[in-house]
Every structure is written in structure tokens, then in C-alpha cells.
Amino acid sequence: MAFDFSILVLAIPLFMFLFLGLVGVKMGKKITGVVGTIAMGVTLFVCYSIALTYFFGTDQGQMVNGVRQSILAYDWNWLTFTDKLVVKLGILLDPISAMMLIVISTISFLVHLFSLGYMSDEYGKPEKGFQRYYSFLALFTFSMLGLVVATNIFQMFIFFEMVGVSSYLLIGFYYTSPAAIHASKKAFIVTRLADLFFLVGIMILSYYTDTFDFNALMASPESALSSAHGQTFMGCSVMAWALTFIFIGGAGKSAMYPLHIWLPDAMEGPTPVSALIHAATMVVAGVFLVARLFPLYVLEQGAMNIVLVVGAFTALYAAAIACVQSDIKRALAFSTISQIAYMMTALAVSSNVGEGIHEGGLGYMASMFHLFTHAMFKALLFLCAGAIIHAVHSNENSHMHGLHKYMPITSIAFLIGCLAIAGIPPFAGFFSKDEILVACYEKSPLWGVWMAIVAGMTAFYMFRIYYLIFHWKKHEVKEGHHAPHDMQWTMTLPLIILAVISCVAGLIPFGNFVTVDGKALETHTNWPVAISSVCIALVGIGLATKMYYKENKLPAQLKSKFNGLWTAAYNRFYMDELYQFITHKIIFQKVCKPIAWFDRHIIDGTMNLLADMTTSASFAIRKLQSGSIQSYVLVYFLGAILLAAVTMVIVLI
Amino acid sequence: MDSVGNLIIYAIAAIAIIAFSILAVTTKKILRSATYLLFTLLATAVIYFQMDYEFLGAVQIAVYAGGIVVLFVFAIMLTHKPGKDAEPLSSHKKWLGVSAAFAGAAVCAGALFSYGKFCCAKLLPDSGFDIKEIGSALLDTDKFGYLLPFEAISILLLACIIGGVVIARRR
Amino acid sequence: MYLIPSLIMFGCGVYGFITRKNMIAILISLELMLNSVDINFVVFNRFLYPEQLDGMFFALFAIAIAAAETAVAIAIIINVYRVAKKVDISEITKLKF
Numbered sequence: 001m002a003f004d005f006s007i008l009v010l011a012i013p014l015f016m017f018l019f020l021g022l023v024g025v026k027m028g029k030k031i032t033g034v035v036g037t038i039a040m041g042v043t044l045f046v047c048y049s050i051a052l053t054y055f056f057g058t059d060q061g062q063m064v065n066g067v068r069q070s071i072l073a074y075d076w077n078w079l080t081f082t083d084k085l086v087v088k089l090g091i092l093l094d095p096i097s098a099m100m101l102i103v104i105s106t107i108s109f110l111v112h113l114f115s116l117g118y119m120s121d122e123y124g125k126p127e128k129g130f131q132r133y134y135s136f137l138a139l140f141t142f143s144m145l146g147l148v149v150a151t152n153i154f155q156m157f158i159f160f161e162m163v164g165v166s167s168y169l170l171i172g173f174y175y176t177s178p179a180a181i182h183a184s185k186k187a188f189i190v191t192r193l194a195d196l197f198f199l200v201g202i203m204i205l206s207y208y209t210d211t212f213d214f215n216a217l218m219a220s221p222e223s224a225l226s227s228a229h230g231q232t233f234m235g236c237s238v239m240a241w242a243l244t245f246i247f248i249g250g251a252g253k254s255a256m257y258p259l260h261i262w263l264p265d266a267m268e269g270p271t272p273v274s275a276l277i278h279a280a281t282m283v284v285a286g287v288f289l290v291a292r293l294f295p296l297y298v299l300e301q302g303a304m305n306i307v308l309v310v311g312a313f314t315a316l317y318a319a320a321i322a323c324v325q326s327d328i329k330r331a332l333a334f335s336t337i338s339q340i341a342y343m344m345t346a347l348a349v350s351s352n353v354g355e356g357i358h359e360g361g362l363g364y365m366a367s368m369f370h371l372f373t374h375a376m377f378k379a380l381l382f383l384c385a386g387a388i389i390h391a392v393h394s395n396e397n398s399h400m401h402g403l404h405k406y407m408p409i410t411s412i413a414f415l416i417g418c419l420a421i422a423g424i425p426p427f428a429g430f431f432s433k434d435e436i437l438v439a440c441y442e443k444s445p446l447w448g449v450w451m452a453i454v455a456g457m458t459a460f461y462m463f464r465i466y467y468l469i470f471h472w473k474k475h476e477v478k479e480g481h482h483a484p485h486d487m488q489w490t491m492t493l494p495l496i497i498l499a500v501i502s503c504v505a506g507l508i509p510f511g512n513f514v515t516v517d518g519k520a521l522e523t524h525t526n527w528p529v530a531i532s533s534v535c536i537a538l539v540g541i542g543l544a545t546k547m548y549y550k551e552n553k554l555p556a557q558l559k560s561k562f563n564g565l566w567t568a569a570y571n572r573f574y575m576d577e578l579y580q581f582i583t584h585k586i587i588f589q590k591v592c593k594p595i596a597w598f599d600r601h602i603i604d605g606t607m608n609l610l611a612d613m614t615t616s617a618s619f620a621i622r623k624l625q626s627g628s629i630q631s632y633v634l635v636y637f638l639g640a641i642l643l644a645a646v647t648m649v650i651v652l653i
Numbered sequence: 654m655d656s657v658g659n660l661i662i663y664a665i666a667a668i669a670i671i672a673f674s675i676l677a678v679t680t681k682k683i684l685r686s687a688t689y690l691l692f693t694l695l696a697t698a699v700i701y702f703q704m705d706y707e708f709l710g711a712v713q714i715a716v717y718a719g720g721i722v723v724l725f726v727f728a729i730m731l732t733h734k735p736g737k738d739a740e741p742l743s744s745h746k747k748w749l750g751v752s753a754a755f756a757g758a759a760v761c762a763g764a765l766f767s768y769g770k771f772c773c774a775k776l777l778p779d780s781g782f783d784i785k786e787i788g789s790a791l792l793d794t795d796k797f798g799y800l801l802p803f804e805a806i807s808i809l810l811l812a813c814i815i816g817g818v819v820i821a822r823r824r
Numbered sequence: 825m826y827l828i829p830s831l832i833m834f835g836c837g838v839y840g841f842i843t844r845k846n847m848i849a850i851l852i853s854l855e856l857m858l859n860s861v862d863i864n865f866v867v868f869n870r871f872l873y874p875e876q877l878d879g880m881f882f883a884l885f886a887i888a889i890a891a892a893e894t895a896v897a898i899a900i901i902i903n904v905y906r907v908a909k910k911v912d913i914s915e916i917t918k919l920k921f
Contacts, residue, residue: 630850630913634842637753644760652767663826670829678840678853690852693833697859700826704870709880713862716887721855721894728848728898732905750843758835765827790877799881806888813892821899 003073012043013142024131036134037112047105051098070094090151095514100148103375108141110494111276117491140166152212164191171269183265190262194252201245221295243303254286257314267329271386280375287343311344319457324570327395343367346436349443361516363439369510370432377420380498384414404470413495420502422459422537431506438526459540467548669696687725826867833860847911
């Protein structure tokens, strides 16, 4: 089996996590970082060879009659509870997991490399906790790779939790800062809450279908759905509930609308971590999850509509917020939310167009394509932001301005990222976004127009960020600070690599590789849609150029004119405050307090009463245990006599 | 109980046992108490002899009278100043003890006298055994053999020697 | 009739054990009780089953055990006396509670 070595993909990062975590402290910081990076490079190589063998090799049964097969490289029974309830661990290779292997290993390797510079101060001295950082990065890479190659939904859930944990650890990396601690707790709690729904969904699904395996589910989605035929709950079929719950789990990880609140705060973590986890890989886990179960979702329109509405709304909502944020990482975070919502929407609209799953799968393909390109250019943008933040020691764009002169490489790389995300040909984002728009128009013009507006807003806010960082006005070098400059090669090299990928990734004929049913899907450029989307993007860019290229009064005027809207968007439409209100005022006050009172007074009270009774009873009878052996003997002897007398009386009478 | 001589010996031994037992627990001087105990044990030995258990009587004298009482005397010497009386007992405790003892004695006596034949049972003819029989029975594993308890007692004595040494050792 | 002295001896032992304060006196009372039991064994053996020796062996082992017990008890008493300078059990309360 040519894929035997695929186990290395998981083994190396896991080993590195343990090795760096346990031995790292003894090894010295620089060496730890270099070893971690080299190991990640090996993983990268393995991932690429697997993916290339999978996509281009022909001898392993990857391709049968033009249909890509999914390959079960490993499948172990891990926990056998009963005959039916078996939890397996294994490695499943199919188009989307092979693609995700490429994405994760590439970004992870570049982030490892970038972090060598980022996690050091100006003089190249590594920060405190350097080894911990690298071991957590390895843990995250392990869990994420495990997630994408999961053979069954339960393994996926396990790794889902593990990426949640490693994300928590990395957000809270600067554990001395209260903001980072709160952010990590928030991320963990929100995603954990969503995972609870995921688990419930898994249980419902596997209860009716009797299996966890993706292959078994995918082989006959119709029978899987009909297994719960006629079972309804609150007017919807049980399967719709199961899929909705699973989607909620994915939405938590992917920061869809009501559960998005953790992602902007997660930017408290180190910036390369944001690039890896909160832009490129972990946040698309939700999209990946829906894509994995796509054949089921297609058949269950109720659940699919929920995905569609949530995705489309989130896309617009996050784009609106991203337009006004002043912290560049938060602006990028909202942009990420918006783009992931794009992918969700694309998955959701691909369902009921055309005849059959093949033609209808355009949105699916587009979504995966966008996932791929977005991972590249969003990681690029985040790493650029990291380089900038490293140079000026601030997240606020008011401290940047006019950096173009000082950091030309970073500036150009950022510009490429912006062009890619805005959807300007020939950069990567154009192709994927275009296909998403086509899929949306096919579903209904409403969604097409909606998503096109979002695309325009994307172009606007990305260029707003770009201009505010690199132009707007001359950079003021503060007293006592050296002028910002481009970073050393470990930091610029990843930028250049990602920039190149962002330029050319769109030219990959993605439809040949990743489709719903494994058959190659021919994509045609839909000229009216393409031209209109480019026009919208150009309008967005033009607007941004007019408002932000040179310092002027226009933004301030607009701000004062739409003050309410601006403030609301700046404060993220008060979602955090709403959550705060709900949790603190309603849940804590109205629900938890009575429960706590009940616990403290009734339950504890009962226990205390028992304890007090025991204590007072022992005080009362304490005198009996005098320790004087003579009184014991007296009592014992009298008792014995009594017994003897009674026996005698009974015997004699 | 055949001869008058036997009866007289029995009467002397019984009276000695009763009298010295009472004295042993009521005397104020502890050394006297130990001495009365010695007399009681000797009188008991006399009773054993009278019942033709010469070996047991010899053991009684050697171990009890010769060993244990000497041990008591040593302990008393070590822990008491000579000539010092014990404190008088509180009447409350005394009456408790007396009543308990009498109650016990009464119940046992009741049981005893309800089986009247014991009172004047004839001493059956001696089965006629000697030391050799006792020795072989002690080391025998047959039906009436006592090897196992014998070994158990040996181990107990060993443990007791070690325990005594360890406890009494000056630290 | 051999049981009567034994019975009285046992009663004395009980009385002494309950009332005396001196530890050695308590031990002496204990010996009295043990001894009365020995007599009982022997008497029952002799009068009921004179052809067997079980009762006698019981008495024999009881004597051995009594010797062992006395030796250990006296060792303990001497040790306690060394620490507390007392042999009066109502005054030795250090280990209580």
C-alpha cells in the first residue's frame, strides 16, 4: 500500500509535541525552534507526497472510471463497546482531505518558520516560553491533520476537541495578560458549547444510521437518511435536527454569526498563531465538517437552508464590522469570518440546482477552492500584519500609517493579499470567489446580489486597511524608537512564498481535483458574473482609494454623518454586550443564583445537618468510650452474666 | 474421695484457695498480694496432684509458682517503693465490683447446683497414663495429637520473647 | 465439688480486676481468673472422660499462654512506669483521645 507512510503525517507532529514539550527546556530556545521547524518541513514533505500521489498517481486505485475514490489508509478499532458501537481511528484519503493536508502543512510550516523571527525581540533573542510555543504549534498541527484525515465522525469529534484545546493554549500563550486569558477562556467556552451540540448531533445521527464511518454514510446517503424515516421532532425530521446540531458544532469552530464572538478576541494570541489557527486552518474546520457530510446535507434541505441563511447573514454582518475596525488584526479577523461565511454559503447554495449531485456540486467545489485560496492569502495577510506589528509594536492602525517607505516587501506582499481577497484577476481570490458567485446566482439572484455586495465590501475594507497601514500620511518615528524596517529572511521568506501562491493558486484547475462525487467538473468562466464582480471590487477599491489613500477629512465627515451606524459597527453591533447581558443578567442572576442557593442551603444543608447530628451524637455518647479497661470489663462481664442467666432460665423452665 | 485423708487434703486445699484468693484481691500491699497469689497457685497444684495429674501439677508449680510469680515480684520491686500501701478504693467502685463478682458467682453456682450430680460425683478410676504418653500426644498428629497447637505455642512464646525484649529495651 | 473453689477464685478475680487501680494487681487478678479456668478444664476432664487427656492439655497450653501474656504485660508495665513513673491506671491518661 502506497499510503502506508501516511501515518507519519500524524506521528511526526505528535512526537514533536511530546519531544519539544518535555525535552525542549533542556535544549535551548533556538535549537527547539529549528528542530520544530525542520520536523514540520518533513511533515510538509510527507503531506505533499501523499497528496500528489493521491491526485496524480494512478496505480493505487485512486481513480476508477474517472471517479476519484476515497482510500482508507488505516483503520483501527480503538474502543469496542458493543458490536455496533465501535470507535475507530484511521486515516481516510479523499480529495478534500488531501487538499487540506496541503493547506495545513504549508501554512503550518511557514508559520513555524515565521515564528522563529516573530517570537524573538529585535536582537534575535527568543521570547520566554519559546519551547512551549513550538510544542503547542506541533500539537495543533497534529490535531488539525488528524481532523482532516478522520475516517469517522467520532474521530473527527475527538480531534475537533483537540484543536479547540490547542487553540485555547495558544490564544492564552501570553498568560500574564488578562486580555489573553479572557480571550482564551471565551474561545474555549464558546467552541465547547458548540461542540456539545455537535456531540448531540453525532449521537442522533449514529443512533439512526448505526455507524460512525464516513464511508458508510457517504456510500448511500439516501438510506442513511431514510433510516430515521418518519421520526419527527417538533415538526422537523430527526435527521434535520441531527444535521443542524452538527452544523452548530461547525459554526462554533468556524465563527458563524451567533457564535462568532470568540474569534476577534482570539487575536490576543501571537500573530503567527492567528495566521495558522484563526485564519487558515482551524476556523475552516466547520466548513470542512459540512463538506464531509455534504451528501447528507444535500438531501436534507431544512438543515441546508439554515446553513445558507446563517452563512449569508454572517458574511454581510462581519464585512460591515470589518469596515470600521481600527485594530488591524481584528479587522482581519472579521474579514476571516466573512470569508468563511462565504464558503458556508457556497456549500449551502450548491444543493438544489441542476439535476443530480454532479452539476449541483459547483458550489461545493467553489467552496473548497475558496477554502484553499483563502487559507493562502489570509495567512499571508496575517503574517504581514505580524511583521508590521513586530516592527511598530502596536495593533492600532493609527500608529502605523505610511509604512510603505520603510517596509517595501511587506507592503507589496500585503497588497497582493488584498488584491487576492478582493477578487481581482489574475490573483487567487478572483477564481474561487467568482465560482461562488456563479453558484449563488444559480441558486437565486437574491443570494448572488447579496454575495456580490459582500465582495464589494471586502474589497473596500481590505484596501482601507492597506492604505491606513502603508499610506494615509507620513510615518512618524517616535522618539527613542528606531525606524521600522523589513524583517529578517525567516519572516520575509514565508511572505514571499505565500504571495507567489496567492498570485498563481487561482490558475489551478480545481474542478479536476475536488468535487462532490469525485468526477472532474469542468468550470467555465461566467463572463457577466465575472465582469460584474470585478467591477464591484474595483468600485470598492476606488472608494477606499478616494477615502484613505491620502490623509483627508472624508472619513471623519462620513463618520459624523452616520454616527450611529459607525459606532454600532465599531462596537460589533453590540453582540458582545448582548452576550454579556444574557449570561450575566439573565443566566447568572435568574438561573444560576437560585440553583446556587438551592445547592448551598438545601443540599449542603442536608449534608451539614447529618454531619452536625453525628457530631452532637458523638459528643453525647463520648463518655462511654472512657478508655478505662475496667469499666469495659465490668460492662462486658455484666452482659455475659445476663446472657448466662437468661439462657439458664430458658433451659430450666 | 475415697479416703478420709484425701478428703482432708481436699478441704485444706479448697479452703486455702478460697482464703488466699480473697486476700490476694483485697490486701493493700501489692507484694502481699503477689504472695497470696503464689499460695493460691500452690493449692491449685495440690488439687491437680489429687486428681492424679502429676505432670500438670508439676508444670503448675514450675511455671506458675516458679516463673510467673517471680516475674511479678520483680516487676513489683522495680515499680514500687517498699512498704507503701495502695490507696483505699472508692466505695462506689468497690460495690460495683462486689456486686458484679457476686452476680457472676451466683449465676455460675446456680448452673452448678442445678446439675446436682457434680457435687458428689465419684472420682473414676485412674486410666493410668505416664509422662511418655503425654510426650507422644504432644508431638502426635493423630486424632488426639497436639502437634499443631504445640507448634503454635512455640511460635507464640518466641514472639513473646522478642516482644518482651523490644518493649522493655531502654531506648 | 472441686468447682466451688474455682468459682470463688474466679469471682475474686473479677472483683479484683474491676476494682484495683494498680496495674500489677490487675494482672494478678487476671491470673486468678485464668487459674480457675484451668481447674475447671482439669476437673471436667477427670470426672467425665478420665480415659482422655484433652482437658489436661488445654490447661497445659493455657498455662503456657498465661506465662507469655504475663511476660509481655509486665514488660509493658515496666516500660510505662519508666515513662510515666506510675503504675496506676487511672492516672495514666496520656494516650487518651
